[in-house]
Amino acid sequence: MRWRLKPETNPEITLKLAQELGIESTLAKLLVQRGIETFEQAKAFFRPSLEDLHNPFLMKDMDKAVERIETAISNGENILVYGDYDVDGTTSVSLLSSYLKTIHPTIATYIPDRYEEGYGVSFQGIDFAEDNDVSLIIALDCGIKAIDKVIYAKEKGIDFIICDHHRPGNEIPDAVAVLDPKREDCEYPYKELCGCGVGFKLIQALASKRGETIDDLIPYLDLVAIAIAADIVPITGENRVLAYFGLQIINKNPRTGIKAMIHQIEKNELTITDVVFIIAPRINAAGRIKHGNYAVELLTEIDFDTAVKFASEIEKNNNDRKDLDKTITNEALQQIEDNNEQQNFSTVVYAETWHKGVIGIVASRLIENYYKPTLVFTKSGDKLAASARSVKGFDVYNALEQCAEFIEQFGGHKYAAGLTLTEENYPKFKAKFEEVVKETLPEELRTPEISIDTEINLSEISPKFFRIMNQLAPFGPQNLRPVFMASGLRDNGYGKKVGADQTHLKLSIFEGTNQSTYNAIGFSMGDKYELIQKGNSFKAAFNIDENHWNGNTSLQLMIKDIQEG
Missing domain, CATH: 2.40.50.460 (OB fold (Dihydrolipoamide Acetyltransferase, E2P))
Incomplete structure (x- = not known):
């Protein structure tokens, strides 16, 4: 492994901060490394405050989103809360639907089937909305690239509000409102919210119009903290405040479904690390093995005994997921060895029988073995679907963009992405991806740091x-x-x-x-x-x-x- 010592901090600033706070210089150095150089900054860092959260109306289109939801409520419209099947998506749907149900009776939820519909907004989901007389869909943790889906919905008289945090493409969907801090034309001060974080800003805006304060929304922060932890977004700025108070709710007074999960694992106090490795995989397991609806049902359940039954089912899903993960990882490692690809610059493997729900986890396992940008493919309908994972410092999303000629669709982040392509394009894509990684992955990033x-x-x-x-x-x-x-x-x-x-x-x-x-x-x-x-x-x-x-x-x-x- 490469050891990299962070640059030395300014000794005068470090010493002054140590003296003002009455702490050792090593601890002051840790603060300065995190951009905290004054007593006031340290006070805000050590004592996070909900008052530090930004005004939600600073986000582009927030006023339009609130106005459309208020109109829907006034007119008694049916509203569908739609979200992805991962932790960020299911917590987002649970958060917004449970809040909206306190002010409006006709709220439905929809999680797409990982296998039949795939990632993001689906035509099937819009058809479900039409069949149930829904006139407004609010999409969370997805939708920023759903150009054709929004057009399809509009033709059916259905409006869209999109709450996403993924990078937009060249075109923004023609929805009533598109909330995404990563939009180039959005001046929201904090860009690193997760999908559930964007959903929280929406309920913060709705609540402010109803005379509610941030204190009224504290019970929803357990969901936000879980999404922040699971989606591996930076724990800085607004995310740190939300995670800090969300963890307090998880440990002191969590919602019934989370309480049922904690009851099963018998752990007294959870840290963010515990959320990442204990809570998040269990929520994710529902969408991986069965259906993401199970997670939403658990997270919105009010009766404890019922929640315990849901939690038991999800615990079984998680155990099944572990078995699949282990089996497929071993098969993938064997495939790399059989094809003599250990010396490649990237890892790309495929088997049509691999379970789509665990290929992302398998990609991470393969990085633990070979430490290379990795894609794991499986058959999904008449296409191949893959999960991509990357090594520290390498932008796999950018690498996929350079292979776009062979890809049907893709989306994601710097370190994790998903894509689909036709089976005939798999060999061409694999060769192109290897070529891109070989040319763009610097030598120093090929060893864990x-x-x-x-x-x-x-x-x-x-x-x-x-x-x-x-x-x-x-x-x-x-x-x-x-x-x-x-x-x-x-x-x-x-x-x-x-x-x-x-x-x-x-x-x-x-x-x-x-x-x-x-x-x-x-x-x-x-x-x-x-x-x-x-x-x-x-x-x-x-x-x-x-x-x-x-x-x-x-x-x-x-x-x-x-x-x-």
């Missing part, structure tokens, strides 16, 4: 240091949990490989002449054992976390990599 915030002496690590550092949370993209490095380390002789297959490394380390020892664990790092044997000096990159064992709590270093030195 550890970005290190700062070097540290182990003697600086204390419960107080950890407590203050933890106030940088919630952690996530652009505000990651700090990574430290320390040199001149030695194991006290008790270091050993652990785990059923001896793949992990457990250490008790000290630094220089300081004989105080620090417990450390390195998951999947058993192969580094020789580096720490016989009193060898080494350096380590690590996070700091708490270890809870037998009722005791202690600090522990979570080793990310070890090198000689």
Whole structure:
């Protein structure tokens, strides 16, 4: 792995901030690295406030969206809340539909079938709206490229409001309102909202017209926090405020469906990391294995016993998803080996029997093995569908744009995208994508990188240091949990490989002449054992976390990599 130490911060600013806050210079340095240079900025960062949220009417077309919804309510129209089948989509639909139901009786929801309809707004969904006398569709987490679908709906007398956060194409759909902070003509101050975040801004705008305040909307923030965590958007600015208060709701007074999920996993307090790895996969599993409607039913259910039944079903879906994920990953790895493609610059694999619901997860697993921009294809109707995942620093969306001649349709982000193409174009696409990656992926991005915030002496690590550092949370993209490095380390002789297959490394380390020892664990790092044997000096990159064992709590270093030195 490549170690990259972040640039040094301005020493005068760092020292001044440390003195004003009464904290160690290492902690002040972490703040300055995150763009926090003054006492006032630090106060706002450590004490997020809902007052820091932007006026929703700064978003282009927000006034039009609110006016159309108010008209629909006044006229007693049927409204359909439409969203994608992933976590961001299902939480968005749950959020907006549950809010609208408090002010209007005829609200329906629609999640497209992953297999029959695919991603985004579908003709089938519009036909459903027509059959149910719906005159307004509000699309969430999708729709920014649904040019033809909006025209189709208009021909049937159905209006569209689009709430999306994906990058628009050259043309904006001719909807009543298109809310998307990534529109070039949108001056909304914060561009990194997830789909559910855009949905929240819509209910914030609607609420303000009804004399409600932001405090009335706090119960909806558990959904927003889950979407922020699951969609891997930056946890900065407005997202950080929403995630901060959303986590409080999740841990203190979550909606019934989330409470039922937490009840199943028996965990007391959830962090953003827990949401990413425990809550989000379960919500996602509904859309992957069965149907995204299951997730919406769970997230909008009011009766706890009913919610527990839904949660049990989703738990089973998640276990099925894990089995599929493991099987398909093994088959994909075998295919790469059989085709002798281990040395390619990209990974592109296909089998028509692979389950469409888990190909995105499999793509991520393959990156763990080969660390290359990756696409996993499967058969979907008469087309091939793929999930794309990328490595740090490489824009897979841009790479797909350069292969557009062979693609039917695609959409997504810098690090994750989806696409469809015809089977006959698969070999041509695969060759073109390999060529694009070969030409545009810089040498340094072909090796996994550890970005290190700062070097540290182990003697600086204390419960107080950890407590203050933890106030940088919630952690996530652009505000990651700090990574430290320390040199001149030695194991006290008790270091050993652990785990059923001896793949992990457990250490008790000290630094220089300081004989105080620090417990450390390195998951999947058993192969580094020789580096720490016989009193060898080494350096380590690590996070700091708490270890809870037998009722005791202690600090522990979570080793990310070890090198000689």
